[in-house]
Amino acid sequence: MNVASVAYFSMEIALQAELPTYAGGLGVLAGDTLRSAADLGLSLAAVTLAHRKGYFQQKLDSQGNQTEADAPWAPEKILEPAGATVSVAIEGREVKIRAWRFTVGGVGGHRVPVYLLDTDLAENSAWDRTLTDHLYGGDERYRLCQEAVLGIGGVLMLEALGYDGVPTFHMNEGHSALLALALLEQRMGGGPPRPASEADVEAVRGRCVFTTHTPVPAGTDRFAPSLVRQVLGDARADALENSGCCQGGVLNMTYLALRFSRYINGVAMHHGELSQDMYPRYPIRAITNGVHAVTWTAPAFRTLYDRHVPEWRRDNQYLRYAVGIPLEDIADAHRQAKAALLEQVRLASGARLDPNVMTLGFARRATGYKRADLVFSNLDRLRSMAQRAGPLQMIFAGKAHPRDDGGKEMIRRVYSAARNLEGAVPIVYLADYDLRWGQWMTSGADLWLNTPHRPYEASGTSGMKAALNGVPSLSVPDGWWYEGHFEGVTGWDVGHEEPSEDPAAEADSLYEKLELLILPMFYARRSHYIEVMRSTIALNGSFFNTQRMMGQYALNAYTAAGDK
Numbered sequence: 001m002n003v004a005s006v007a008y009f010s011m012e013i014a015l016q017a018e019l020p021t022y023a024g025g026l027g028v029l030a031g032d033t034l035r036s037a038a039d040l041g042l043s044l045a046a047v048t049l050a051h052r053k054g055y056f057q058q059k060l061d062s063q064g065n066q067t068e069a070d071a072p073w074a075p076e077k078i079l080e081p082a083g084a085t086v087s088v089a090i091e092g093r094e095v096k097i098r099a100w101r102f103t104v105g106g107v108g109g110h111r112v113p114v115y116l117l118d119t120d121l122a123e124n125s126a127w128d129r130t131l132t133d134h135l136y137g138g139d140e141r142y143r144l145c146q147e148a149v150l151g152i153g154g155v156l157m158l159e160a161l162g163y164d165g166v167p168t169f170h171m172n173e174g175h176s177a178l179l180a181l182a183l184l185e186q187r188m189g190g191g192p193p194r195p196a197s198e199a200d201v202e203a204v205r206g207r208c209v210f211t212t213h214t215p216v217p218a219g220t221d222r223f224a225p226s227l228v229r230q231v232l233g234d235a236r237a238d239a240l241e242n243s244g245c246c247q248g249g250v251l252n253m254t255y256l257a258l259r260f261s262r263y264i265n266g267v268a269m270h271h272g273e274l275s276q277d278m279y280p281r282y283p284i285r286a287i288t289n290g291v292h293a294v295t296w297t298a299p300a301f302r303t304l305y306d307r308h309v310p311e312w313r314r315d316n317q318y319l320r321y322a323v324g325i326p327l328e329d330i331a332d333a334h335r336q337a338k339a340a341l342l343e344q345v346r347l348a349s350g351a352r353l354d355p356n357v358m359t360l361g362f363a364r365r366a367t368g369y370k371r372a373d374l375v376f377s378n379l380d381r382l383r384s385m386a387q388r389a390g391p392l393q394m395i396f397a398g399k400a401h402p403r404d405d406g407g408k409e410m411i412r413r414v415y416s417a418a419r420n421l422e423g424a425v426p427i428v429y430l431a432d433y434d435l436r437w438g439q440w441m442t443s444g445a446d447l448w449l450n451t452p453h454r455p456y457e458a459s460g461t462s463g464m465k466a467a468l469n470g471v472p473s474l475s476v477p478d479g480w481w482y483e484g485h486f487e488g489v490t491g492w493d494v495g496h497e498e499p500s501e502d503p504a505a506e507a508d509s510l511y512e513k514l515e516l517l518i519l520p521m522f523y524a525r526r527s528h529y530i531e532v533m534r535s536t537i538a539l540n541g542s543f544f545n546t547q548r549m550m551g552q553y554a555l556n557a558y559t560a561a562g563d564k
Contacts, residue, residue: 020054151178341444361445
């Protein structure tokens with residue numbers, strides 16, 4: 001019999017750069033969560049899908065036009081079989097599911113198993129075999145079938161693998177919310193459930209925890225009543241409607257998770273407040289996201305911390321003592337991290353960027369609200385700034401979802417700005433952003449740029465990764481930056497505390513900070529800039545990590561104390 005106190009479900013988990021089982025921030029967070037769970041010795045098992053064809057490989061032409069290709073991999077060549085097969089009724093067919101096991105090892109030797117569900121079995125129809133192929137692919141029918149495999153199939157798989165009586169099921173976003181339906185069926189002895197009593201619902205609620213990452217209602221998965229009945233069958237559709245998880249018959253995966261969870265949290269203080277306003281019927285707390293410190297720290301900084309604060313790997317709070325690290329040591333570690341980034345940029349793009357020039361980094365999902373182009377609102381001002389205050393160069397990266405035409409246009413606008421600024425401000429856009437590029441960019445940039453349209457950034461974690469490497473942020477106050485921002489100490493604000501509907505005013509604020517504060521400090525008062533880098537490590541690196549985050553989950557969400 002296997003033992004786990006927590007079953008952690010996530011549609012995507014970034015386990016290794018070579019495994020295309022993640023799309024972006026949600027999956028990277030999930031991977032960091034499991035690494036810290038292993039470091040802390042938590043009794044946890046995780047469930048996700050195999051995604052045999054990945055998210056996608058991004059290709060960009062000379063104009064910034066994105067095309068996509070599959071990112072195929074073979075779990076059977078890399079992972080070990082978990083040794084169990086289950087089936088889930090989908091559209092009246094019994095779809096067979098197997099699982100592959102990946103093991104996450106912790107700093108003290110503790111191991112956390114991850115089960116990747118796979119429907120590519122000969123017993124299944126040709127279409128059913130593809131259900132675990134594409135991450136966030138296909139139409140709504142494909143997505144609901146996938147979510148049934150993850151939520152219902154995941155519960156059945158854990159049971160088949162001998163995980164009896166797991167006390168807590170943690171839903172990382174609403175994609176896996178159908179696990180609540182599976183737990184309800186389990187409680188009622190298997191098979192499609194009879195109408196659930198409030199006692200039945202409360203029993204399932206007592207076992208579920210839900211983390212929402214969505215700052216606006218439009219971001220949740222919704223499925224039409226006819227599709228729910230087609231995919232799940234009448235009995236399960238009736239059970240969902242009777243449990244109060246549907247609005248006008250429409251299945252809302254966020255409401256399903258909210259209804260069946262004893263503990264609900266947003267992913268930053270401000271996001272928790274927004275979520276409480278969106279869902280006033282449910283008590284919503286906040287546990288601010290973090291990143292796995294050892295994973296996201298550049299080799300040069302790992303060596304630096306090992307020398308000055310050797311306890312940091314076991315206890316990330318020791319990074320607070322980075323205030324005692326000599327400035328010249330931090331500057332030297334950053335030079336090494338920057339040299340590594342610029343060499344990778346040269347190898348990938350042919351661009352030879354200057355290691356002595358201030359380098360801005362911007363890397364996140366390419367979509368409209370992330371506003372990668374805000375910094376290009378006034379190209380003439382950027383040109384003159386680079387001449388008067390000091391030279392600039394920029395590195396961008398990020399994928400647009402294949403159906404996000406606005407995101408693809410955003411990439412083209414960055415390319416257009418790069419052409420217009422040629423000879424004045426060198427700009428590189430890197431294709432196929434992944435874990436490896438994330439590590440190089442967040443450690444090697446001199447300044448991390450973040451310009452989302454408020455309040456659409458639930459948390460954000462790229463700036464946290466940068467902070468671990470002493471890279472300060474220039475950021476719009478949204479998500480985690482409400483908590484991480486100390487003006488001139490850990491970085492600089494863009495705009496004002498109250499959201500503005502005037503992007504030009506925000507762009508002016510960005511330019512003023514760059515021209516009047518940041519560039520003069522970087523070039524003329526170098527020791528002051530390195531002091532900001534050191535403060536960024538001590539204040540933000542020591543707090544915005546998944547070790548602290550998982551400690552909060554263990555104390556507040558995974559125990560009875562979280563109910564009070």
